[in-house]
Amino acid sequence: MEGIDIHISELSKRTGVSLRSLRYYEEKDLLNPTRLENGYRDYAEADVEKVRMIQLYFSLGLTAKEINDFFDCLFQQGEKKECLPNAIQVGERKLNEIRSQIDWLQKAESQLERSLLRWKTIINPNELL
Numbered sequence: 001m002e003g004i005d006i007h008i009s010e011l012s013k014r015t016g017v018s019l020r021s022l023r024y025y026e027e028k029d030l031l032n033p034t035r036l037e038n039g040y041r042d043y044a045e046a047d048v049e050k051v052r053m054i055q056l057y058f059s060l061g062l063t064a065k066e067i068n069d070f071f072d073c074l075f076q077q078g079e080k081k082e083c084l085p086n087a088i089q090v091g092e093r094k095l096n097e098i099r100s101q102i103d104w105l106q107k108a109e110s111q112l113e114r115s116l117l118r119w120k121t122i123i124n125p126n127e128l129l
Helices: 008-015 019-027 046-059 064-075 084-123
Strands: none
Touching (some): 008 019, 008 046, 019 046, 046 064, 064 084
């Protein structure tokens, strides 16, 4: 991957991700910047979006290894059939977890709405909500 003079501090500013996290992503092979002669990391423009994707996948609860497997499939040149079964399995599992969380949150929302309506009626019995 050829860099275009995006140093780690600039990548951090553009993505809102800490320097520590970016170094962690590199340690886990999620990012692979070019090293300049002076030792500085040189990132490519595509790494900005890649960091955003890493953040999204971490927020969904994927591990660094699972994200790496996804990236192998996403960014691999040529045939991707070998990596697809694992990516599909992980993706389907996460999708089911997200759907379960959405269902739970909708139930919690409904319960809270009923409670608030009941409490407001107690405070202002003459006022229709």
